[in-house]
Amino acid sequence: MKRTFSLIVVALFLFSCSASEERLEFREQGNEVPEFRSENTFQYIEEQLAFGPRVPGTEAHRNAVEYFRDHFQATAGSRAVYIQQFEQEIYGDTLPFYNVLASFGGANQDRIVLAAHWDSRPRADKDSQDRDQAILGADDGGSGVAVLMELANIFSEHDLPIGVDIILFDGEDYGEEGDLANYFIGSRYWSQNPPVPGYSPRFGILLDMVGGQGARFPKEGHSISFAPNLVDEIWAIAAKKGFEDLFLDERGGRVADDHIIVEQYTGIPMINIIHHNLNENGVIEFPPYWHTHRDNIDIIDRDVLQAVGEVMLELIYNRIPKEESN
DSSP states (O other): OOOOSOGGGGGGGOOBOOOOGGGGOOOOOOOOOOOOOHHHHHHHHHHHHHTOOOOTTSHHHHHHHHHHHHHHHHHHOGGGEEEEEEEEEETTEEEEEEEEEEEESTTOSSEEEEEEEOOOOSSOTTOSSOTTSOOOOIIIIIIHHHHHHHHHHHHHHSOOSSEEEEEEESOTTOSOTTOGGGSSHHHHHHHHSOSSTTOBOSOEEEEESOSBTTOOEEEOHHHHHHOHHHHHHHHHHHHHTTOTTTEEEEEOOOOOSHHHHHHHHHOOOEEEEEOOEEOTTSOEEOOTTTTSTTOSGGGBOHHHHHHHHHHHHHHHHHSOOOOSOO
16 A cells, blocks of 8 residues: 555644643533444444454455545545554564554544554464464454444544544554564554654543453553543443443453553553453453454454443543633
């Protein structure tokens, strides 16, 4: 892919607001909240998987980024979408990577950022067979992206009370087990090479593994450190909606993920909604299909997708008070 996208979209990401504690305070606003449609979300996962494993350097990877570009251009407008393309040498191969950025509510200087990773793992480390073969990543990658794609539909249909920037990070899951230097490739590049310096949204939310059967979302440890008020608000919304068995009111593990990279390099307080738990020894455990070939469409639960989508919409449309000044 060539860099053919208009750089004018970059201006849509230049909304620097002064940092203050008030930016992470929340209360009900009395606004109408649109409906989330998990059937659309499930379809978007199916469509991602139809390309095959979305591993950097493959045809499936190239086709998928075109698919994302087309979706976000249709929802945000062609001038509000930017593909951040770069190359990096990993394990002896020079690979192409693409972060996909889309901006909604471009006239609003008060903004938040929503993110997920869109690549899938090039190896099935945790499987008992075909461990050197790439996985489809229906939940690990596909589900978070699909939720954001459906949110994009809704943002295009219903005026937003706050500006929202969506980022799909590439290369989150490329590294070999234990080699964290070669994970989080897209978020590291975006954080160190921002399309526009000074980008300062109120906060960020990372969605990772948010559609699998048996999903449980404890309060991820780094998230509690970065933005405790935001974590508490999201989990309170979930409880009010009857999703307390999904969003557990308990502390989870400190999961290494894209949100740490973003906070480290940009200072943006980003939290992570991610399926995991701590075992009796305090060790982080992920679902049994994690990094295996079982991470396919069969383990996706529409009810989990629906719950996550509803919580996100309630937060965005009805819980964020307007800033007095920027």
